[in-house]
Amino acid sequence: MAESVDAAALRERLVAILKQRGHIRSAPVEQAFRTVPREQFLPGVDLETVYARRQVVTKRDPNGAALSSASSPSLVADMLEQLAPRPGDHVLEIGAATGINAALLAELTSPGGTVTTIELDQDLADGARAGLDRAGYHTVEVICGDGAFGHPESAPYDRIHVTAGAWDISAAWWDQLAEHGRIVVPLRVHESGLTRCFAFDRTGLHHLVSTTTPLVCGFVPLRGAAGHTDQHVRLDADVVLKLDAADKPDRAALASILSHPRYELWTGIQVTDDDAIGHLDLWLLVNASAPFGRLRAGDTARTTGLVTPAYRWAGAAIYHGGTIAYLAFHDTVDGHLELGAIAYGPDAGELATQLTDLLGQWDGAGRPNQPTVTADRAGTRPAQTGDISRPDTVLTISF
Template sequence: MNTTTDSTPEALRATMVDHIKSAGHARTAAVEQALRDVPRHRFVPAAQLAVAYANQAVITKRAADGAALSCASVPTVVAMMLDQLDVQPGNRILEIGAGTGYNAALLATLTGPTGHVTTVDIDPEVTAGARAGLDVTGFADVEVITADGSLGAPDNAPYDRIIVTVGAFDIPPAWREQLAPGGRLVVPLRWRGQTRSVAFVHESDRLRSDSVKLCGFVPMIGQDSELSAHLDDNELVTLYWDADQAIAPEVLHGVLVTPKATMWSGVIVGGAEPFDGVWLRMTGTEPATCRIAADRVAVDSGLCTAAIPTRSPALAEGDSLAYLTFRRVDPDEAGDARAELGAIGHGPAGEPLAQRLCDQIHSWGQDRAAEPVVTVHPAATLDEQVVGGHVIDKRWTRVVVTA
């Protein structure tokens, strides 16, 4: 049981940072010290102290339907992205998505008195809150701008570092143009139904990743290019895909009630072992990769038993579909839970699609720590200049994922 002393902001903050470190983040002394110094609770004054320092997002604004519009991100994710950004003293930094102002305060701590931090958000209520939090905690030098984040902040460019703290479906030209040569851009980029925090280095006319990590973020307003459709009459199962994919939802409607083909890969994962790398690899090798989500009723009835009901990878081609699933197998020698990954296919080509998905599982199983390289080119880049992987065409860019 916590004593009064153990429940002080300082003690809770120390516990938070210790947890971050144990999770493998805050790898540099500078990032660790910034997290220990900046009082997170002062940026979320409406939250209880224990909540402010828990490893969870603190929602600070919601839409009428309850969807999160702004928040203080999960501390482990904050630290992970700061590791990816690699801020150096004296850096000029642009943050897209002001949030509570907490992340900007961390950035200002890292860049020091010789650097400069600009944070931008389209919502004046959010920027007002960030400004208030920064002022009360001694970070008055951070510049807070109310504007469309997709346009960056040209008056303070070029930037050595740009960090985006809202989910982005694409990389607007302004971010690349305002990033100095050799500079770093860290962005939660969404493609094929999943979001990854990607650390890019600005190389000439392209951005090239050197770190790709799983994450989740509130989406950027006005950037949603994901399409969706229900697969059943009761609207229990939904398929999500990108605008550049030739998926016809009317053809797939009802596919889940057709006979299913179930295949098992022989690839075993521990009970707490992540297998999201299967999905990431699929995005670089399978153009048909998309996302499926099933309501609890659909799972309980057996209509759709995806590995993670709310978000699992799938392959959709023509009138057929396959998705990732798993089954429990015997515990290991220590008694820990284990599962075998597999695929369930529906439709005329459901079986070969399930086999293709199992092939992806096999490939991932041979090197579970491998990270594909993500390269981003301007949308006008010619086909012959875009080589080395699967190309995903977006509004402003051509994204190449090389598994």
């Protein structure tokens, strides 16, 4: 009984924090979070961790990489607000994981709705089923299968909710989304792993339009037929440049860039942690003429000062040949952060100038943070400059 009381108290505390920080914005999502007992889906995990605002990894591959997890409640709430499921909706979830999200969806679509959730691995599907049964959500349908193919037997779906990092909006999801339906999907818009969670409304047979500000997020990649591997070049034991193979990078030249002197160039542009500038990296991807990449630096590389990318934007950078320039922060006397570029390579000065010029354009344009994103089914319209092409979908992103 004491543990039950503690769980209820922790649940209330979590809801209060999520509301205060703007992750829960609607009464239905609030009520769902108050109702679903997260502890029933994470057996063996201590209650404080169950109700903490962080990811809980539940399965790893032999190398230690996460294969499945319970996402941070903050992100779960944000995505449910994007999805906005209604009572009576028919919902398909791609990625059952622990089953927590399916339970929340069951609450949000009651009465009259249905929830079908798909998980690739049998052990994970069995775990989700067990958790849903323990918590009393017996009507949720749990399927063991490849989420890229959806579940045509129960289609069409008013809402499709993807809870893994996707490279594409698969043909099956296009086929199974209802007329005027909505799909929420964390899309990797660049092979470096740059990901945004978009809420797309269907406005035509072959056309989707993003309806809300996308979420900055990171997800365990979708596996199975739709799996796609990130590309990278190792620059040091603790430093990797993630990039897009389509840009035909000179991998040998990039691998030796840290042997060049460090070059710094600062802009005078000041920002704070509270500024709404989370999509600067996406803006750079859209507007830079040089190839885009992301610099992943481990703790050792940062503490020794080998590379010091800004802690926002996941190491956003541009590169050319054997030169790279990445976004950096510099403390100012008044407690703000100055934006700048740090570059390495034979053309460091030129590329740093190119990056700081881009920052000046971004600042001069009012620091745009609301992208316009559309998706068209592949092959249904002529190609356009700036298209992001996938096997089943063509994306356009503009600011």
